[in-house]
Amino acid sequence: MLILVNRSYTDHFQLKGNLYRNNDILKFRNLLRRHIRMKQTVKEYADLLDINRNRLNHLCQETFGKNALSIIHDELLKSCKSDLLTTGKTISEISYEHNFSAPSNFVRFFKSLTKQSPANYRQEYAN
Template sequence: MPVLTHRAERAPDCEPPTWAGVGGCALPVAAGAATGLLECHALVLTTTGPLLVDVDFTSHLAGPGTLLWVRPGQAIHFDIPGERHAGDDKRRDDAVTIVFRAGLFASEELPGLTPDDPDGPARTPLVLPDPEVFRAAMDHLAADAAGPPGRIATALLHHQLAALLLRVRLLDSGGDDPGNVESRTFERFRRRLEDGYPSSRRVEDYAAELNCSVRTLTRASLSVTGRTAKQVVDDRVALQARRLLAATDLSVAEVGRILGFGEPTNFGRFFHRETALSPGQFRARFADRPGGIPGQRLPAD
């Protein structure tokens, strides 16, 4: 993922402690940012709610007892209905947030779950059947992360986080059929696309890397998403363009270069084709918009 420049300085307490890689969080994205790009994972549990949640430009209304898993690099904006000031103290009681760094768990370490998969569970707000269980677990984790560091403390925090993530996986297992050949082909394509989209928008390149035909990739993509393989590639590039335009101070030309467009005019034509807006028109929609991820309460004694 390209290095991202934030519109506002990140809050100093928004990163998980380096010794553990997981902890509680007071403010994952700097208050006042129009839209934030989180650099770590965040589990956000609404407590008193409701919260207006925008994740990658899709809006949700999350009521009390709702959990959202925000992934690194996603464009996010949280707001409280009726409240327009990011610094309002009411925010401190609206959510509990746990953050953890990418790469904390090895591949296949958690059964049925790859935490760094951007297409994993709870991508949209998940209404919990037992929110108090999650609240207690998250409060305990935050309290332990605030304690003295050490090897045993690190192992404890990782076990606590693993239990939380596996609970989320049980509640939101998804409908993918691991035995379906087309689903497996699309999954390989999607994972490769996450690494390759800044350098190639050619379906032929991905087909060659995956040792299959363009027709096979297109058939798999249509089966899983209803979109052709080329449309899936362009969707991913357009999403990253919107993220960077909405949440960074990079120029339009810089955003285009990051995404592999040698000429700003080519990027502008691509972006207009995909969104029906010019890059400047899209960016203007996010200027001076208050908000940020709500902070958490301090753990109960």
């Protein structure tokens, strides 16, 4: 059943169904997990992969149906959420550890993607 749903989804959004066809995408996902706290631009990941930014965007669009920046933001948000829920670090500490220049920029980023502040997210989901 899941295979049929996956095929339907990939057909509908005209995606390549097999993630493993392209090693660059696998390397990109791996690099994201390792470097998300310090690197948040498409250019930085394209340089690590030794490919062009446009090529990375094309691969991401083809494989995931999203551009590379959206995928980077999703991974960054996931890392921030994890820290909010599993550590006792302050919002400022989390923002600086994720390479934001100021806590206000972190709060703005977080709110733009989740529609709530990091403090509200922590309070709501920590219980």
